[in-house]
Amino acid sequence: MQLKRMQKTDWYLVGILILSAFLYGWGIWDAGSANSYYTAAITSMTKSWSNFWYGAFDPAGFITVDKPPVALWLMAISAKIFGVHGWSVVLPSVLSGIGSVYLMYKLLAPKFGLLAGRIGSLILTLTPTVVANSRTNNMDAILVFFLLLAVYILQKAVAKKNIWLVIVSFGLIGVGFNIKMLQAFMILPAMLVYYWVAIKLPWKKKIAWLVVGMASLSIFTVAYPLAVDSVDQSSRPYIGSSQTNSLMELAFGYNGTERLLGQSTGTGGAFPGMGSTKKSTGTQKNNGAPSGKKPSGSASTGKMTGQAPTGQQNGGKAPTGTPPNQSTNKNANQAKGKAPGQSGKMTRQAQGGQGGGNSAFAIGSAGPFRLFQSDLGSQIGWYLPLAILGLIAGWFGFRKRGAKWHHVSEEQSEVLLWAGWFVPVYGFFSVASFFHPYYTIMLAPAIAALTAIGVAAVVKMSAQSNKESMIARIVVSVAVLTTLLLQAYYVWSYYQIISIILIIVAIGLSIWWLLPRQINNKIKIVLSAISILLMAGWWSLTPTLSHNSAAIPAASPSLLSQTGSSDMGGEVNNQLLSYTKKHQGNAKYLFATTDSNSASGYIIKSGKAVMAIGGYNGTDPTMSLSEFKKLVKSGQLKYFVMGNNSKTSSGQISKILTWVKKNGTKVTYSSSTSNQSSPTQQMGGQSQSTTLYDLSNIYE
Known part of the structure; x- marks a missing residue:
């Protein structure tokens, strides 16, 4: 009967998918350049097969972005079909987000029923960081989709005892590695434990299949x-x-150990802003850099006072607010290119509850409760108590009656799967020194699944003996109380009255659930569901209402009150662009600059090659001074643009900059600057003094 019902259209699921499509897709026509670092690469990838294959950042194929290109391939294909627009590069993430919601339903409904499938998909849909991530051209939403697809296929492989599905499942984790490297491996423990416990095969065959699966991986x-x-x-x-x-080396260095230890590429030291953030009022470091990267160094310093931390905007048309790490006047904390050691001080209005919001590195204090703290919690933590209690309730609620402790039921094997996803990822975020708040989307599927499983377990327990029914009521009472109190904590920074109401409702509902009445009382269920989903849903709605497609995606009510563009790394000085295009001649590159941040906007707008000699951080040892001289002597490079970020360069890059300053000729490229050779412009999304050097006369 259950299977027959599932074969029919579940209109609740249809409604949830429509809701997810609205939350993830509405307003993406105002995405601007979204994450301009990746949009520049997508622009370049549409110009040649070589650029497409390697994920080249610039049209000349000088340097790649800092991730493998699988997710960018999908975005580049979209851009090739529809043209390079903010919405076209964001579209694959939108579709991946919707696909993840559907997969969550398909993973839960067969084992735990339609109600669990609906709850899991709805919780995933209404997780703030999921909404924010699914509206950008970062890679996280696409990665989560591939990981869920791998788990879904593994579930089918277990049910059908099919070796080919095992091969495909573990192979998809390998594909995930080529989306965001070692981040994909975070769920491998879950898959291995689930496979070993759930599949019913002779142990020799089980090992053989696992070996084949690992080979595929x-x-x-x-x-x-x-x-x-x-x-x-x-x-x-x-x-x-x-x-x-x-x-x-990139996989195990910059995208590996440095994430855990908080090191900065090219320097080996900790970057300011990574690690603990204080919960008391006063000032704090406010460094920002999008898409999982340490800032490159194109910034000045600034102050921001008296405002709740802002969200992050896309540089599009709608007045959608500035990034969480930015002020409305585009101060130094605005862009990808914050220089190491340069930070702006910001007085926080109500510390805590800002939600990863005031800084790209606002990740709270390391420890077992970091994910409950406001910086990360307001992005991912709204349902954490439900997930933890759901794990416990699911394990004990679906145990085999009279079976030995080591006998695991089918439902318990599913609990192991999601617990195996939840625990290692939770552990990583509890101790890691370098990540951005939006990375916590990795936890969202496990939280959604364990919450849904917990509900299914409580329903099952409530229909059994009086003792189990009482335990179910206690579990629900504790779940409602802890969840609403935690949400009240997140809400307090913005809506104190609503926070107080949540506290009162939490106490009232928790007492009501303890009363010896039927646990399936519809009024009680509806009130509890509305109370739990209301403010989490509101936070999830803020990126949609603000048309936000940010490089550092975050959800926050402050998105709704901010105006102005914050196209991080995507700003262009039109006079500089016009001058260099006019005088480029036969040179291969429009100009060179220190970092990708300062180049991305020019690549997007002109479609021409701009050389970022130091890569994203301005520290990549891409060439020696002698190699740079040969490039200039051959006529492939005529101009060099130098900004404030040049002061932070080191090694070979520093030698090149010194040589450019000594031998290049400063150029006044704007009639409005009269005798100024270094007018102020917007590079890397921020105001800084820049100087254009002409190198073409050095070897004449």
């Missing part, structure tokens, strides 16, 4: 990186953010 993981690294370095782009021009 290995092949799909390393095939692309080894293919790239095996190409002569002179015949391909430099691997951005690596120190040895290697994708494998």
